[in-house]
Amino acid sequence: QVQLQESGPGLVKPSQTLSLTCTVSGGSITTGYVYWSWIRQPLGKGLEWMGAIAYSGSTVYNPSLKSHTSISRDTSKNLLTLQLSSLTPEDTAVYYCARGIGAQYGMDYWGQGTQVTVSS
Numbered sequence: 001q002v003q004l005q006e007s008g009p010g011l012v013k014p015s016q017t018l019s020l021t022c023t024v025s026g027g028s029i030t031t032g033y034v035y036w037s038w039i040r041q042p043l044g045k046g047l048e049w050m051g052a053i054a055y056s057g058s059t060v061y062n063p064s065l066k067s068h069t070s071i072s073r074d075t076s077k078n079l080l081t082l083q084l085s086s087l088t089p090e091d092t093a094v095y096y097c098a099r100g101i102g103a104q105y106g107m108d109y110w111g112q113g114t115q116v117t118v119s120s
Helices: none
Strands: 003-007 018-025 035-041 048-054 059-061 069-074 079-084 093-100 107-110 114-118
Touching (some): 003 093, 018 114, 035 079, 079 093
Antiparallel strands (some): 003 018, 035 048, 093 107
16 A cells, blocks of 8 residues: 655745655555656645656656746655745645656545645
C-alpha cells in the first residue's frame, strides 16, 4: 500500500518561497510509468493541478504556474519537494501530493493534504 505524507510550514509570508515535502512509503518514486503530482485546492474552489515529476525524473508543469513552481525529488529518501516562489494570499490552499498513471489524471493514491496560509 502506497502512502504519501505532505509536510511543511502552515503559515508563510507574502513574497516568500514555500517549500513542501511529500514523503512516500510502500513504493519507490522511481517505479516505472507513474507520475507524482502536486495539486492544491483553495477553500471553496476546485482542485488545481500544479505539476508533476515522472518516475524518470522529468517534470511537467501547469503553464499558469510554471514561472514560480519547481518540483524535485530525493530518490535516496524517497520524497518529493514542491517549491512555490513569490507567494501571494491567492496561494493559500490545501496542498496535496498524489500518484497517478498520468501527469494530470489517473490519481490512485493521495496524501491527506497540508494547509498553507499566505499572510503577513
